[in-house]
Amino acid sequence: MTGSHRSPAEPLAVFSLASGGPLVERICARLGVEPGRHEERDFEDGEHKIRPLESVRGRDVYVVESLFGDDALSVNDKLVRMLFFLAALRDAGARRLTAVAPYLCYSRKDMRTKPRDPVSSRYVASLFEAAAIDRMVTVDVHNPAAFQNAFRIPTEHLTAASAFVDTFASVLGERPAVVVSPDAGGVKRAERFRQALEKRLDATVGFAFLEKFRSEGVVRGGTVVGDTRDRVAIIIDDLISSGGTLARAAKSCREQGATAVYAAATHGVFSANASVVLSESALEKVVILDTIPPRRVDPELLEERIEVVDCAPLLADAIRRLHDDESLVELTGL
Numbered sequence: 001m002t003g004s005h006r007s008p009a010e011p012l013a014v015f016s017l018a019s020g021g022p023l024v025e026r027i028c029a030r031l032g033v034e035p036g037r038h039e040e041r042d043f044e045d046g047e048h049k050i051r052p053l054e055s056v057r058g059r060d061v062y063v064v065e066s067l068f069g070d071d072a073l074s075v076n077d078k079l080v081r082m083l084f085f086l087a088a089l090r091d092a093g094a095r096r097l098t099a100v101a102p103y104l105c106y107s108r109k110d111m112r113t114k115p116r117d118p119v120s121s122r123y124v125a126s127l128f129e130a131a132a133i134d135r136m137v138t139v140d141v142h143n144p145a146a147f148q149n150a151f152r153i154p155t156e157h158l159t160a161a162s163a164f165v166d167t168f169a170s171v172l173g174e175r176p177a178v179v180v181s182p183d184a185g186g187v188k189r190a191e192r193f194r195q196a197l198e199k200r201l202d203a204t205v206g207f208a209f210l211e212k213f214r215s216e217g218v219v220r221g222g223t224v225v226g227d228t229r230d231r232v233a234i235i236i237d238d239l240i241s242s243g244g245t246l247a248r249a250a251k252s253c254r255e256q257g258a259t260a261v262y263a264a265a266t267h268g269v270f271s272a273n274a275s276v277v278l279s280e281s282a283l284e285k286v287v288i289l290d291t292i293p294p295r296r297v298d299p300e301l302l303e304e305r306i307e308v309v310d311c312a313p314l315l316a317d318a319i320r321r322l323h324d325d326e327s328l329v330e331l332t333g334l
Helices: 018-031 075-091 120-130 144-150 161-172 184-201 244-255 274-279 299-305 312-323
Strands: 012-015 038-042 048-052 060-064 096-101 135-139 155-158 177-181 206-210 213-215 218-220 232-240 260-268 285-289 306-309
Touching: 012 018, 012 312, 018 060, 018 312, 048 075, 060 075, 060 312, 075 096, 075 120, 096 312, 120 144, 135 312, 144 155, 155 312, 161 184, 161 232, 161 260, 161 285, 161 306, 161 312, 177 184, 184 206, 184 232, 206 244, 232 244, 244 260, 244 274, 274 299, 299 306
Parallel strands: 012 060, 060 096, 096 135, 135 155, 177 206, 177 232, 232 260, 260 285, 285 306
Antiparallel strands: 038 048, 213 218
């Protein structure tokens, strides 16, 4: 890649496409820069073009776009638009080009589970590499190792752990706590959060996980491995889809004597009947980042039982550190 080394005088530019405007405005406010100006134009046949409206030649350029589908654009529409815009920025002379996808589409499909299955996360990685970017940044993918191995360029896997620690440190007070992974696959993610919370509280925080088995879309299991009795249980996951996993985990923790059960998940996908499932669950509250706006959640449930944490501070800090060639260890949890 052409942008591996940056001049100290190289100016910073942060762009986003139409769906990421409010988030990028908050990021740029923290960085003290104006959002990059661009033009998007749709044609009658469904094709489109996107171009920057300011010079990016010789600049350190970041494009922030959360790749989820909404009522305006499908996830595939957003992916193609981001790829075309990144390639256009490279053609326009950007010296260093970084893609920032707070929510990275297709990252859950990172392995074959049936014969002839696609490995979609690897294909997406190849598309970003074809756009000639220098670095890929995202937040809490389902399988960090698969994400890192899919790319042949540098990647940064940020974690929401610090934001969640800030929230739960005030919620817990002096009450004893246990961090719970809803399945064995999320143990490392939950353990990193547990260590961070324990350091913040300066008190011992327990650990537990649930046995879970999935086959043909059917989830079984629910045995808690670890002690949740007389503790506040905090379930940690990467995303919420239907809400069924968190509801089952909360029920199991309650049955094993937890005094209260909370949950934290980075991405609130909230598909299917998630609002109904979560409203009927044993959860006191669910905390999410706004990598995906919680537009599918019932407004009453959103007000009463879901807390949305701004991801702009995390992303702005990451962009600033990358621009200044500083370490991201504190943001990646490694």
